[in-house]
Amino acid sequence: MTSSIHRCRMLGCASKFFTYETTKSVVVKSWTLGIINRTVQLLIIVYFVGWVFLHEKAYQLQDTAIESSVTTKVKGGGIYDDKVMDITDLMSPPEGTSVFCITTRLITTKRQFRGSCPYTKYSCNKTEDCMKYMSRSDNGIITGRCVECNSSSLCCEVRGWCPTEVSATDTRPIMEVENFTIFIKNSIRFPTFDFSKGNFLTNITEKYIQKCNFDMQDNIYCPIFKVRDVLHYANQNFSAIAQEGGVIGIKIGWLCDLDWSEEHCNPTYTFNRLDALSQRNNVSKGYNFRYAKYYTNENGTEYRSLFKVYAIRFDVLVHGQAGKFNLIPAIINFVAAFTSVGLGTVLCDIILLHFLKGSDQYKAKKFEQVTAITNTSCISKTNDGYQGSCQLLSVKQKKQEIH
DSSP, X not given: OHHHHHHHHHHHHHHHHSOOOOOOOOOOOOHHHHHHHHHHXXXXXXXXXXXXIIISOTTEEEEOOOEEEEEEEEEOEEEETTEEEEHHHHEESTTOOSEEEEEEEEEEEEEEEEEEEEEEEEEOSSGGGGGGGTTOOSSSEEEEEEEEEETTEEEEEEEEEESOOOOOOOOOOOGGGGGOEEEEEEEEEEXXXXXXXXXXXXXXXXXXXXXXXXXXXXXXXXXXXXXXXXXXXXXXXXXXXXXXXXXXXXXXXXXXXXXXXXXXXXXXXXXXXXXXXXXXXXXXXXXXEEEEEEEEOTTSOEEEEEEEEEEEEEEEEEEEEEEEEOHHHHHHHHHHHHHHHTHHHHHHHHHHHHTSTTHHHHHHHHOOOOOOEEEEEEOOOOTTSOOOOEEEEEHHHHHHHHO
């Protein structure tokens, strides 16, 4: 008996699992549902046509793995401390990479020798006061001694390069940097389509380079940029950024539709300040770094000149994307568009089944259960004179007859 009940339960579960649902068309004459249905369908069509196909070009195969090469060269000269300085003195690094710095202001500490000397930043009254600075080593190693700074004050002693770094901030910026020119040569390639181009056209002449200056509208293929123009495009004032330094981004974008000719694939430039947050802080504003030049006396003693450099750092950033028609993404997105149009029907069914009056009547019309037919014998009377009768035996009826 138990096994029979268990077998019946298994058959019941199997019958529920192995069922098939087919659509049944029910025409509902309702202005409200009709308007909702057509509006949703129209919005879906507009979205796919306007955004997916026209704007996003979903029918194309996309390549975002852009390969890029950037070389730079800076020209100009300025005056610092009554000395003429050329680009070799004012640019770092000299290799012409995509990231480079142009010096705008210098603080020089001349003739530093190795030894021990007072450090004015750490004042003291007795030797014990210097013990709290022992873990710091920004200008050498603290010896722990409190020594005389001048005739009126005491400070801690350090061992390192003496005298310690000059902290003056009233040095004049090198104003000539504003007229420096930057040569940027950029070559790109989209490997998926084996397409290459650059901002330096093959038919460009030396005469053109000597006279041209980059312009956002008329001269996008001129590779010569004035520092003044770059700062103007980035909404920066040269006098302000030259005092404390800063980081400027030069972004070159390549958005290419390769369904058109090569002439339609052109670079776009954007300029902005990358360290904008540092302008809001009073500590560590702008951009600066240090370097030293080393010398040797006749007696073999080594000494150096230390330079604290405030500079404008330029970062040349390249990004891009190319697309070309491809049958596979086109088919996928067309199918998705046609399938999505049916969402209007789903929404209207939800409204009609759950929110409108008479939903029970609609459910009765829309959903109908039919038991599987296992035996059919028909004798019917037709217009041709044939006699017949039809007997439909379901699985359940057949079992009843057997029992």
